Amino acid sequence: MSAVSRLWRRAPLWRLCVYGTVFFAGLAAFYPAAYLIRAIPSLGKLHPGALHGGTAPDASKPGPGPGGNGGPPGPGDGRISFLPLTQGLTRAVPFGGHVLPLPAGVWHPVLSAQTGPNGAMLTDVYVRTDRGVVSGMVVAMGTAQPIPDPNLLSVDSPCHDDRAYARGELPSGENVVSCWAIGATPVHDAPGTLNPVVAQAVDRLNALGYPIPPLFMTMRWMHLTTVPKKGVGLEQADVMLSPAAPGTIRLPVPIDQWDRGAIAGAPAAAHFVDRMRVWAQEWAPILERGHAGTLDPTTIPDSLTMDPAAPAVH
Numbered sequence: 001m002s003a004v005s006r007l008w009r010r011a012p013l014w015r016l017c018v019y020g021t022v023f024f025a026g027l028a029a030f031y032p033a034a035y036l037i038r039a040i041p042s043l044g045k046l047h048p049g050a051l052h053g054g055t056a057p058d059a060s061k062p063g064p065g066p067g068g069n070g071g072p073p074g075p076g077d078g079r080i081s082f083l084p085l086t087q088g089l090t091r092a093v094p095f096g097g098h099v100l101p102l103p104a105g106v107w108h109p110v111l112s113a114q115t116g117p118n119g120a121m122l123t124d125v126y127v128r129t130d131r132g133v134v135s136g137m138v139v140a141m142g143t144a145q146p147i148p149d150p151n152l153l154s155v156d157s158p159c160h161d162d163r164a165y166a167r168g169e170l171p172s173g174e175n176v177v178s179c180w181a182i183g184a185t186p187v188h189d190a191p192g193t194l195n196p197v198v199a200q201a202v203d204r205l206n207a208l209g210y211p212i213p214p215l216f217m218t219m220r221w222m223h224l225t226t227v228p229k230k231g232v233g234l235e236q237a238d239v240m241l242s243p244a245a246p247g248t249i250r251l252p253v254p255i256d257q258w259d260r261g262a263i264a265g266a267p268a269a270a271h272f273v274d275r276m277r278v279w280a281q282e283w284a285p286i287l288e289r290g291h292a293g294t295l296d297p298t299t300i301p302d303s304l305t306m307d308p309a310a311p312a313v314h
Contacts, residue, residue, distance in 0.1 A: 086108075091305075095142075127210070136216075166181070178224070279307050
């Protein structure tokens with residue numbers, strides 16, 4: 001009898017560990033975490049249930065204006081990894097080889113997705129809660145390499161759209177567009193206006209029992225680079241903030257009064273949007289510095305991170 005055979009017969013705890021190793025390795029292969037998918041891309045295609053059908057949704061249907069959570073085209077195969085909300089992140093996270101600064105509070109990753117041709121489009125979604133209620137979401141999107149798709153050239157249209165509640169451009173170089181805009185993002189009453197990947201994040205939060213406000217005010221920042229003969233590169237961050245009363249999903253005014261044409265007659269809504277405009281003017285350059293690699297997140301003043309929906313504001 002070999003030493004392994006004797007050990008197998010006489011060490012039940014060791015035998016249980018071997019069984020457990022095989023079992024949990026199988027679970028990791030069929031339900032891989034985001035970091036495993038990025039390290040071993042083939043894992044993302046092993047189990048179709050992880051994608052609700054095997055293919056990530058098409059992100060090529062942008063909603064109207066900066067509040068629609070529209071994104072660049074994303075046809076083709078893709079994969080989504082749903083993440084446990086146990087990890088808490090503050091200040092900043094790495095994204096697409098850059099630094100993505102986060103507003104005040106503790107943010108939790110909800111999902112990570114790769115869509116588009118050859119998985120070139122990356123999307124990460126984060127959520128922040130206040131007393132168990134969703135107070136904000138951050139949706140980061142970016143291309144892993146330039147995409148030769150002419151449709152991307154129009155992705156910056158929200159920053160030139162007169163329907164935006166507020167907008168601005170940042171200093172940029174040749175073949176670069178960098179800008180920000182603010183719009184409204186209805187969640188429950190306007191099906192089809194959400195980016196499909198974001199819609200899956202909302203569905204997951206609903207399934208986990210997190211109350212979500214019926215509407216977010218969204219600040220979109222984007223950095224679009226045209227690379228001659230190669231295509232277009234994009235990094236975009238949507239900061240979706242709840243205008244509801246702290247710890248609730250109750251809006252200060254009815255949802256129809258958040259329309260751009262009606263907001264002037266709703267002082268509470270207009271006040272929130274005005275505070276968001278002031279904050280966006282300061283936050284957009286911070287996002288730009290994170291993209292440029294010149295940002296040390298530890299040096300961001302706390303006052304700049306305090307968005308209008310931060311728990312201590314309102």
